[in-house]
Amino acid sequence: MPAERDHVDGVMAQITGVRAEDRVSKALSFRLLRAARLLETELRREFDAFGVGLWEVELLGALKRAGPPYRLSAGQLLDSMRLTSGGVTKRVAGLERKGWVRRDIAPDDRRQILVSLTDEGLARAQEVFGMKTQTEARLLGVLSHAEQDRMNADLRELLLDWEGPDGRA
Numbered sequence: 001m002p003a004e005r006d007h008v009d010g011v012m013a014q015i016t017g018v019r020a021e022d023r024v025s026k027a028l029s030f031r032l033l034r035a036a037r038l039l040e041t042e043l044r045r046e047f048d049a050f051g052v053g054l055w056e057v058e059l060l061g062a063l064k065r066a067g068p069p070y071r072l073s074a075g076q077l078l079d080s081m082r083l084t085s086g087g088v089t090k091r092v093a094g095l096e097r098k099g100w101v102r103r104d105i106a107p108d109d110r111r112q113i114l115v116s117l118t119d120e121g122l123a124r125a126q127e128v129f130g131m132k133t134q135t136e137a138r139l140l141g142v143l144s145h146a147e148q149d150r151m152n153a154d155l156r157e158l159l160l161d162w163e164g165p166d167g168r169a
Helices: 007-014 019-048 054-065 074-079 084-098 119-140 144-161
Strands: 071-073 101-106 107-118
Touching: 007 019, 019 054, 019 071, 019 119, 054 074, 054 084, 054 107, 054 119, 074 084, 074 107, 074 119, 084 101, 107 119
Parallel strands: none
Antiparallel strands: 071 107, 101 107
C-alpha cells in the first residue's frame, strides 16, 4: 500500500460486504471512473475557454482524422460518433451555423450528404486539438512515459476484450 492515500482508499475503507478478491477490481473501477471524470471535466473547462463543446470536438476530430479534404459522409460520421442520424444532423447543423463545416451533396450519389471542414473549421480544430494535447500531457505528465506505455497496453487489452478491435461491441 502506498504511503499516501487517495480518495478511493478512503471510500474502500468504508465499504463492507465485498469479498477480498473483488476489492482490487472495485478500487480499480472507482479509480478509472474518477480519472475519466476528472480528465473530462478539465478538458471541458479548457474547451469552454475556446467556446467549443465536447460534442463539437468529437465531430471536428472525426473530420480532421479523415485527412484532406477533411470530409466524411453523414453515415460515416454516424458510425464514427456512434450517434443516431438525428444526433449527427443536429451537431452538424450547429457547426454549420458557426461556419466550421459545410454540407454538400455527393457528386456521385445525390442521395448522400458529405460533411466537410471549412478553412475556418480546420483552423479551429487545429487550435483546439493543440490545446487538448497540451492539457492531456500536463495532466498525465505525473506518470513517466514507461508508466503511460504500460497503462496504455493494459487499457488496450481491457478494451479489446470489452468491445473488440473495431470498438463496436
